[in-house]
Structures are given as C-alpha cells and as structure tokens.
Amino acid sequence: MLGFETLTLAPLDRRLIEESLLSREERDWVDAYHARVLREIAPQVDEGTRGWLEEATRPLG
Numbered sequence: 001m002l003g004f005e006t007l008t009l010a011p012l013d014r015r016l017i018e019e020s021l022l023s024r025e026e027r028d029w030v031d032a033y034h035a036r037v038l039r040e041i042a043p044q045v046d047e048g049t050r051g052w053l054e055e056a057t058r059p060l061g
Helices: 024-044 047-056
Strands: none
Touching: 024 047
16 A cells, blocks of 8 residues: 655644644644654754744644
C-alpha cells in the first residue's frame, strides 16, 4: 500500500483551519501532528521561538 511520508515539520496556520468543519479524527490528526512538531523542533530553537512554537502548536480544543 502506498502512503505519504512527512518530509518537513512546521505548524499548520491556525487562521486557515475552520475547526467547526473538522471531524473528531481530523482534529486528533492535527493535534498529533502539532505535538510531533513541538517535540521535534522545540529543542532546536531559542527560547523566544520556542514560545511562539508552543502557541502555534497548542491543541485545537
């Protein structure tokens, strides 16, 4: 079976996500992806950038 592999990690722009249109599974996917972005990128950036990253990757709700 073919699938996709994530090549780069960057937060999704929350301003472009209409949360009311997402299913529970889609919400869970976004939250899991953002958790991965934070886990893998946060140790590599300075404190100021880390604060921005934490805000950009917070769970949808």
